[in-house]
Amino acid sequence: MVDEKQTSRLQMLVLLICFFVSGIAGLIYEVLWEKYLALYVGSTGLAQIIVLATFMGGLALGSHFLGRFADHARNSIRFYAMLEFGIGAYALLFDHIFFINRDLFLWMVKMTGLTSSGLLIAKVVASSASILLPAFLMGGTLPAMAKCLIHDSASVGPRISRLYFLNSLGAVFGCLLAGFLLIRVCGLQFAMVIGSLMNIVAGIAALAVLANVSHENVKDLDDRENEPSELINSGKWAASVVLVCAGLSGAVSMMYEVAWIRLLTLVLGASTYSFSLMLATFIFGLSIGGLLLSLRRKTSGYAVVFGVTEILVGVAVLITLPLYVRLPYIFNQIACSFSREAATFGLYEFCKFFLCAIVMLVPTILQGMTLPAATKVLTSEVRSLGKSVGIVFAVNTVGTLAGVILAGFVWLPFMGIKGTIETAIVLNGVIGIAVLVVVKGAGLRRPVVIMSLVCMIVAWIWYGLNLGGWDRDVLSYGTYRSRQRLSSYSELADIVKGRKTLFYRDGVDATVAVQDITTPFLQRILVINGKVDATTSGDMPTQKMVAHLPMLCRKGAEDVLVVGVGSGATIGGVLAYDVKHVDVVELSRDVIEASRLFDSINGRYWEDPRVNVVWEDAKTYLQVSDRKYDVIISEPTNPWIVGVAGVFSREYFEICRDHLRPGGMFVQWIQGYELEDSTFFMMLETFSGIFPYYTMWNPTRSDTVLVGAIEPYGPDLKNMKDIASRSPVRADLKIVGIESILPILGMQMRDNADRYSHVAWTGAIHSDFFPVLEYAAARGFFVGSQAEGVKRLDLRSQSPVNAGIWLQKYLKEYSPSSSELKNCYALSITDRGLNSRQALCWASLWFRLYPDDHEARIAVTEQINTSHDTVLHNIGRPSVGKKSYVDQKLWCKFAFEDYVTKRNCLDPAAAADVIDDFRIVSESVEGRKDADILRWCGEIMYDLGRYDDAVKYLEPSARIIAGLPGRRGEFDDVATLLIRALLAKGDAARAHELFVELFRSVKSNLKVTLIGAEIDAAIALRVVK
Structure with missing residues (x-):
């Protein structure tokens, strides 16, 4: 062992830094291992x-x-270094170990059968095989370091506290590094390498210290280094009682952590950043507690510290508990105090940390003193320091484990957040009093003890008088999603009074509620962790269409998998068809139970013998199941919620692809709201890389539904029409106001089903091992972004030549009735979706086919903008009479604006009506040099499908505008349309040349990025062919 007199301050500092770095690596591993194992467990x-x-x-x-073992090691520093090397080496190999253990897991499940017990056993074995060994080594680092630095019993208290502080502070840094930087920037695999390097560097540094000190065996130390134990005059059971209390203290701390995290999830939202901040705040408080205790100079009285701090933890929580219900309002006030833009995202996250600190910091600081104090009480001989420290920390860790299990599976589901916290407060008092009673000399008569007991009694009285009821509706309202500042807490309370809670449970996986709300209209909502995830109105078209679209596209589908229950509306939609078997996979049992309250829209799916509901993670289920499906429907919640991004990853799509039968289809719902353009296109790129043949649909608002396949497919319009007219299907569609196949076809944005359509839009892929989506999506949620770029993929507003959607094909074969068109128009008025011209599109078609229909005439009148008509009439067409160039251009300006507002995929005549007049103006002397005239002519030519003529007009227009200041936006529009015309005529090489020439000197943006990606895809496809 290293003698303290022979260990310089610098060498001790190096060892302390090693332990701090080890704490950083430890939390990095914990975060990474959880993410790794979630991929199959x-x-x-x-x-x-x-x-x-x-x-x-x-x-x-x-x-x-x-x-x-540390007590008997010949050299404690070398032993500590070997532990660090062992942990680092294991981390370096973990990627290979992960895949071996995943195969072990899958083999065990197949051997035991796909049963609950078989899965449970396989998960336990695979988890143990993956992380038990490194965790075992990590558990030995504190006793080993204690043997390195503690040489007399008088220094046990301060130095154990200091070690606890440094290791915990390192854990805070590790948590923040992993949660905010490493995984997002480096991915899981390289982040693991970084963690391993930290351990290896710590080990090398420890050996460097060893090389500069002399050594002696621990047996050379005499008993004068030991002080009398605080338990020397206590009963024979005193040590056992204190040890049990140390374990209970760990359990109580975990009860608080579980309850606080669930509470703050309702207040702050369930993003990965929020969870990192909650955990970091909790550990930070513990570390500060260790620091404060390390400053204590007295070598006795630690039993009093242990007992009193336990009581004060409960008092501190009890005093603040009545304030918890106001946290949603407080966060609303803070979050609405600054603008929601990318530059303030860091400030927003700091505000979250501030709120976490309000809840956790004081109690966790006090809690952080308890374990080092208990360790000092139970440590009497330096000779057996490693054993004593190891036992105390082992028992405390077992207690934390018991606390997590009991809080997660017992107290939280049966007693709720409030009941769990109240139970923990009571246990704090019991632990504190037990320690003070059993340890002779601690003394219940000491002033500090009496004061603590008085504080506890007064706090309980104050709590009983002030709490009243805990309004769960306020907590579950989800104010973290609100962009509007509430005027007062009373306003929030009044809002939730309009909600009637039918179901509420703080479950194992989430807090789930079902409520009826009356404003702005009557509807029933499903709320998960404060976020509305399903309703009987707003998002109902999407819930139904993710079922109906693939069932209509995939003829004769018999076996279907639905990932996610929600309200059950999608399952009800699937069951309207002649399917034989439907597997439903849901993460939360409480959501499954809550969905029974939506029986008006889900067809009471649980009573249908064709349905098999599986409580499991979708990834796990698909890896252990051999079943093949005709259709797989994935409708997860928003990807900014922690854990959800996993069902948008490349690997998840690959697993789903492998479970499809020939001709099978995979459906993915992507929420366009609270999402940045770059994030949306990354998700689309990831999807199309696995399902390159797909169609895009827009059922409602900003929602996008992708129906993908691994081989080309097309519409059987007659079959789709016939199936949609069947009684069960019609009844289910009636729920969302759809009366025929026509409005469904009108939801299609793009048809890429008949050709290979993978485009590297952003060059970024969301992967299990590089999970960038959950971080990017969280930023989009904060900013409140709308993925406007998706509108560039919506071809419904293009001319008939360039749209090429199924609706056009349908109208060539079938003539819709007036009532069908009336239904389409009514739906488009209710929800215009991403295409702002959709209502005009239906009104124009309705009136063109039924000019004598009075309602059709009214619809057209409501949608057509007549503001340009007077100007156009007064100036007159350029083709009629002689006019000045100024008048000619003015007419073209108003005519083009009028044309663009009316352009849609169902009106073939609009472009042809005006092109002759535009061409006359463009052929004049002035027109040949006028970038605007050339651009307008080029765009109309493009709409007519005359791509050679479009290039002839657009190229000079782009070159002229490029030289004009302040017209960057127009330049991007003209240049991208020019390149698109070249691609349409099949000249990808020329498109690439112009792209490089026109955009090499300008800053890239979304338009430029997207058109560049289209060029690359066209060139790559040409090379493949």
Whole structure:
């Protein structure tokens, strides 16, 4: 062992820094291991508990057994260094170990059968095989470091506290590094390498210290280094009671952590950043507690510290508990105090940390003193320091494990957040009093003890008088999504009074509620962690269309998989067809139960013998199941919510592809709201890389539905029409106001089903091992972005020549009735979706086919903008009479604006009506040099499908505008349309040349990026052919 007199301050500082760095690596590993194992163990509450239990179990075993070994090690520093090397080496190899253990998991499930018990056993074994060994080694680092730095019993308290502080502070840094930077920038695999390097560097630094000190065996130390134990005059059971209290203290701390995280999830939202901040704040408080205790100079009285701080933890929580219900209002006031833009995202996250600190910091600081204090009380001989420290930390870790399990599976579901916290407060008091009673000399008569007990009694009285009821509706309202500042807490309370809660549960996986609301209209909503995830009105078209679109496209589908229950509306839609079997996979049992309250829209799917509901993570289920499907429907919630991005990854799409039968289809719902353009196109690129033949649909508002396949497909319009007219299907469509196949076809934005259509839009892919989506989506949620770029993919506003959607084909074969068109128009008025011209499109078609229909005439009148008519009439057409060039251009300006507002995929005559007049003007002397005239002519030619003529007009227009200041936006529009015309005529090489020439000197933006991606895709496809 290293003698303290022979260890310089610098060398001690190096060892302390090593332990700090080890703490950083430890939390990085914990975050990474959870993400790795979620890829096959799953993200259910049970799976998360299994992973956490394995990790904590490893720590406990390591503390106990390696602590004993540390006492007998010939050299404590070398032993510590070897532990760090072992952890680092394992981390370097973890990527290979992960795949081996995943195969082990899949083999075990197939051997035991796809049963609940078989899955449970396989998850436990695979988790243990993956992380038990490194966690075991990590558990030994504290006893080993304690043996390095503690040489007399008088320094046990301060130095254990200091080690606890440094390691915990490192854990805070590790948590923030992993949650905010490493995974987002480096991905899982390289982040693991970085963590391993930290351990290896810590080990090397420790050996460097060893090389500069002399050594002696621990047996050379005499008993004068030991002080009398605080338990020396206590009963024979005193040590056991204090040890049990140390374990209970760990359990209570985890009860608080579980309850606080669920509470703050309702307040701050469930993004990955929020969870990182909650965990970092909790550990930060513990570390500060260790620091404060390390400053204590007295070598006795730690039993009093242990007991009193336990009582004060409960008092601190009890005093603030009545304020928790106001946290949603407080965060609303803070979050609405600054503009929502990318530059303020960091400030927004700091505000979250501030709110977490309000809830956690004082109690966790006090909690951070308890474990080092208990360790000092139970440590009497330096000779057995490793054993003593190891046992205390092992028991405390076992307690934390028990606390997590009991809080997650018992207290939270049965007692709720409030009941869980109240139970923890009571246990704090019991632990504190037990320690003070059993340890002789701690003394219940000491002033500080009496004061603590008085504080506890007064706090309970104050709590009873001030709490009243805990308004769960306020907590579950989800103010974190609001962009409007509430005028007062009373306003929030009044808003939630308009909600009637029918179901509420703080479940294992989430807090789930079903409520009826009356404003702005009567509807029933499903709320998960404060976010509305399903309604009986707003998003109902999407919930139904993700079922009907693939069932209409895939003729004769018999076996269907639905990922996510929600309200169950999608399942009800699938069951309207002649399917034989429907598997439904849902992460939360509470959501499954809550969906029974939506029986008016889901057809009471649980009573249908064709339905099999599986409570499991979709990724886990698909990896262990051999079943093939005709249709797989994936309708997860928003990807900014932690864990959800996994069902948007490349690997997830690959698993789904492998479970499709020949001709099978995969459906993905992408929410366009709270999403940046770059994020949307990354998601589309990831999807189309696996399903390159797809159609895009816009059922409502900004929602996009992708129907993908691995081989070309096309519409069987007669079959689709016939199926949509069947009674069960008609009844289900009637729920969202659809009366025929026509409005469904009108939802199609793009048809890429008949050709290979993978485009590297952004060059970024969301992968399980590089999960960038959940971080990018969280920023989009904060900014409140709308993925406007998706409108550039919507061909419904293009001319008939360039649209090429199924609706056009349908109208060539079938003549819709007036009532069908009336239904389409009514739906487009209710929800215009992404295409602002959709209502005009239907009104124009309705009136053109039924000019004598009075309602059709009114519809057209409502939609057509007549503001240009007077100007156009007064000036007169350029083709009639002689006019000045100024008048001619003015007429063209108003005519083009009028044309663009009316252009749609169903009106072939609009462009042909005006092209002759535009061409006359463009052929004049002035027109040949006028960029505007040339641009207008080029765009109309493009709409007519005359791409050679379009290039002839657009290229000179682009070159002229490029030389004009302040017209960058127009230049981008003209240049991208020019390139698109070249691509349409099949000249990808020339398109690439012009792209390089025109855009090489200007800053890139979304338009430029997208057209560049289209060129690259066209060239790549040409090379393949």
